[in-house]
Amino acid sequence: MITVEHLSKEFKAAVPKEGRLAGLRTLFSRDYKVKEAVRDVSFTIERGEFVGYIGPNGAGKSTTIKMLSGILHPTAGEVRIAGMSPHRERRSVARMLGVLFGQRTQLWWDLPVRDSFDILAAMYGVDEEKKLRRLAELSELLALKPFMATPVRKLSLGQRMRADIAAALLHDPDILFLDEPTIGLDVIAKRSIREFLHSINRDLGKTILLTTHDMDDIEKLCSRVIVINDGRLGFDGTTDGLRRRIGLPTIIHVTYRSLVSPLIDGQFNPDGWPGQTAAEAQERQWPLRLTASDGQTLTVECNRDQLSAMEALRLLEQLGEIEDVHMEEPDFEEIVHRVY
Numbered sequence: 001m002i003t004v005e006h007l008s009k010e011f012k013a014a015v016p017k018e019g020r021l022a023g024l025r026t027l028f029s030r031d032y033k034v035k036e037a038v039r040d041v042s043f044t045i046e047r048g049e050f051v052g053y054i055g056p057n058g059a060g061k062s063t064t065i066k067m068l069s070g071i072l073h074p075t076a077g078e079v080r081i082a083g084m085s086p087h088r089e090r091r092s093v094a095r096m097l098g099v100l101f102g103q104r105t106q107l108w109w110d111l112p113v114r115d116s117f118d119i120l121a122a123m124y125g126v127d128e129e130k131k132l133r134r135l136a137e138l139s140e141l142l143a144l145k146p147f148m149a150t151p152v153r154k155l156s157l158g159q160r161m162r163a164d165i166a167a168a169l170l171h172d173p174d175i176l177f178l179d180e181p182t183i184g185l186d187v188i189a190k191r192s193i194r195e196f197l198h199s200i201n202r203d204l205g206k207t208i209l210l211t212t213h214d215m216d217d218i219e220k221l222c223s224r225v226i227v228i229n230d231g232r233l234g235f236d237g238t239t240d241g242l243r244r245r246i247g248l249p250t251i252i253h254v255t256y257r258s259l260v261s262p263l264i265d266g267q268f269n270p271d272g273w274p275g276q277t278a279a280e281a282q283e284r285q286w287p288l289r290l291t292a293s294d295g296q297t298l299t300v301e302c303n304r305d306q307l308s309a310m311e312a313l314r315l316l317e318q319l320g321e322i323e324d325v326h327m328e329e330p331d332f333e334e335i336v337h338r339v340y
């Protein structure tokens with residue numbers, strides 16, 4: 001559905017001058033600094049995928065989305081949307097795309113929301129009957145009714161974002177590019193937008209590329225994540241794959257009814273685990289690391305790359321009769337920070 005091959009974008013910016021009339025001299029200067037915002041990025045996205053496109057500030061996310069939607073022309077490389085170039089076949093591609101930049105509205109600030117929808121429908125060639133049907137559906141799903149007659153400047157941020165999402169979907173595009181659709185929203189507004197996005201992906205098969213700094217959005221919505229850092233692609237795979245690659249341990253708290261003490265000096269018995277071979281014990285290849293012991297409760301770290309949760313539990317069972325188990329998966333935000 002979306003193919004990106006060796007995509008790069010350079011920006012030229014005038015080097016600022018200092019001293020008298022600095023602004024004017026910068027304006028007429030021929031000294032440029034080149035910023036490589038996106039460098040040799042390649043990926044493909046299949047129909048119906050929900051992909052997170054993440055990276056730290058200034059990584060090149062918005063620049064990529066602008067190239068994917070034909071707003072910016074790449075310095076090198078190619079983008080294909082359903083086989084078409086968003087730059088050369090802009091009109092045809094625009095019909096397939098809905099784009100949202102959460103930081104900027106595409107609605108008319110002083111006009112009632114309804115009027116903005118009318119203008120957008122006319123721009124996209126959506127006929128009256130289809131427009132009314134789409135608006136009725138979107139208004140129901142995104143609860144737009146109470147503020148359809150309100151000028152955009154008077155909307156709350158959550159209302160404005162819902163109106164902007166409706167605007168991006170008015171012409172029923174197959175693909176959505178969403179740049180920070182939950183920025184600045186409270187927990188409830190975020191949840192309602194997340195649920196809406198999840199349902200249009202799952203039930204209507206919309207292909208979605210989502211850029212956000214909110215790792216909860218990514219974890220809850222995206223099966224796949226692409227990480228970009230300093231313009232370069234750093235990771236492309238599943239969210240689980242990202243967890244495995246970073247290898248932060250799962251923390252397991254086990255409370256025993258009676259503990260067959262595996263501990264000597266606060267460490268696991270160096271003679272090995274029950275069930276461990278002598279050779280494994282000798283090499284001290286402990287599959288779990290003990291981080292705390294408090295009476296009947298042990299806290300251990302388990303590297304899920306080496307050991308599944310079931311295997312870890314089977315081992316822990318051999319130390320005594322288990323009363324309760326609590327597992328803490330590594331925080332996704334923490335994982336992502338390690339990739340940045």
Ligand SMILES: Nc1ncnc2c1ncn2[C@@H]1O[C@H](COP(=O)(O)OP(=O)(O)OP(=O)(O)O)[C@@H](O)[C@H]1O
Pocket residue numbers: 011012013035036037055056057058059060061062063064
């Ligand atoms: N029009 C422009 N002219 C010059 N430099 C630009 C321009 N647009 C973006 N840049 C630079 O390109 C780099 C990537 O910017 P981009 O907006 O794509 O990052 P981003 O990943 O979306 O960041 P953020 O998360 O902060 O929105 C930044 O260093 C930015 O300053």
